[in-house]
Amino acid sequence: MSALNKNSVVAVIGAGAMGAGIAQVAASAGHRVWLHDNRPGAAAQAIEGIGKQLDKRVANGKLSVEARDACLAALYPADSLEQLADAGLVIEAIVENLEIKQALLARLEALCTADCILASNTSSISITRLGAGMQRPQRLVGMHFFNPAPVMQLVEVIQGLASDADVVATVFATAQAWGKKPVLARSTPGFIVNRVARPFYAESLRLLQEGVADCASLDAVLREAGGFAMGAFELTDLIGHDVNYAVTNSVFDAYYQDMRFQPSLIQKELVDAGHFGRKSGRGFYDYREGARRPQPASLNSTAAVPEVIVEGDAGLLQPLLERLAEHQVKIHRRAGRGLLRIGDAMVALSDGRLASQRSIDEGLEQLVLLDLALDYRSCTRLALGCSADTSREALDQVVALLQKAGIAATPLRDSPALCVLRTVAMLANEAADALLQGVASAADIDLAMRAGVNYPQGPLAWADQLGAATLVRVLDHLQAAYGEERYRPSLQLRRQLAEGVPFHE
Known part of the structure; x- marks a missing residue:
């Protein structure tokens, strides 16, 4: 299936950081783009902001003047939804609220042509549920960009129960044509990234709660030994604890309180205190003026060992x-x-x-x-x-x-599987379970985690490197130590072990 024709108009609803970023991506790819927001003047202001960002790229030699001008010339603020009636693709990037999104989709169905593709940038709401009650749910697909959309390569293309396969294929090809790395996933809670990434945060939070080490030490180990770009506490401070904690709760509830996704009381306390991270000035670290960044614990020795x-x-x-x-x-x-x-x-x-x-x-x-x-x-x-x-x-x-x-x-205080090993084991386990349940292919799961959250390698590639036998043994020992279902090895890991085959050939 081919990508959306460049002559097709793209409309983006929601002029916040994400919506503006998506609009910029579509305009840079050569589409005429309508940007709409229900706040008067917000769309025009967002386009002005896009212009300033593009000016910086021109000044840094990363973008030509011609490319900047072409992008800005393709962006139009829409004062009303009625102006979007000629769009071939409408992407909503509004508030994460089921009822509000469903109401918007109903209005768009009444306004747009029958062959218009409607896409949701939701990060957590079921595409199947969004489509329930629509007249043409086969025209609805998930198109989950990652922030900032012009920079991040990943787009999760989500297929709902009613989504037409050709529509999904068109959206997938369109994301590729826009220079992105799309992955295909079924509409399940958290899709790929927000599901598989949960252990990255959860295991560090548990280690902190158990007094195994401090934030700076655990973050340093994940960076300098695990190869991750940021540790869990740095990353959640950057994301915002209000956002990260809400996503964890959403996934936890969607999976009927499966303990693999259990939220952290430590993170809840930060949210309750309004310590959301960088944006509020305080989180696990203090970002206020004059605050000193704590250093990781490091042992020193003068012993001679030849x-x-x-x-x-x-x-x-x-x-x-x-x-x-x-x-x-x-x-x-x-x-x-x-x-x-x-x-x-x-x-x-x-x-x-x-x-x-x-x-x-x-x-x-x-x-x-x-x-x-x-x-x-x-x-x-x-x-x-x-x-x-x-x-x-x-x-x-x-x-x-x-x-x-x-x-x-x-x-580290004596703890089962220490830090990097338990984190990687749990990431690989969750990725294996997503594969088991047909959420996505092994290749797409690993691509999503590399391109979406910048992991040094995909969790299933890491599983192949370590071997299923090692991972099952580590998880069995973790489960025995804690006595919790949280650490149960995925059937898919046990299957890989029994069959003696890797996740990637």
């Missing part, structure tokens, strides 16, 4: 050993259970158990567990957890070795 003894297969830690060898650390190998001996300490990658529990289970003394890293060869920080009997001297020896390779060590 060698590592590797007992058996190092598995995922092999790149770390190669990095240590490059820094003149001697690596000795012998048979064993996949453990490292560093001075007095026994060292292993976390498998989801508490360090103290694993110490008891396997008879390991002075056990230090390492967290997962996206790339052990380049990470600049690792989180550590220790069993109760681990001495400061043994811990210092591990810290000293990491320092030698340029890796900062952040201590």
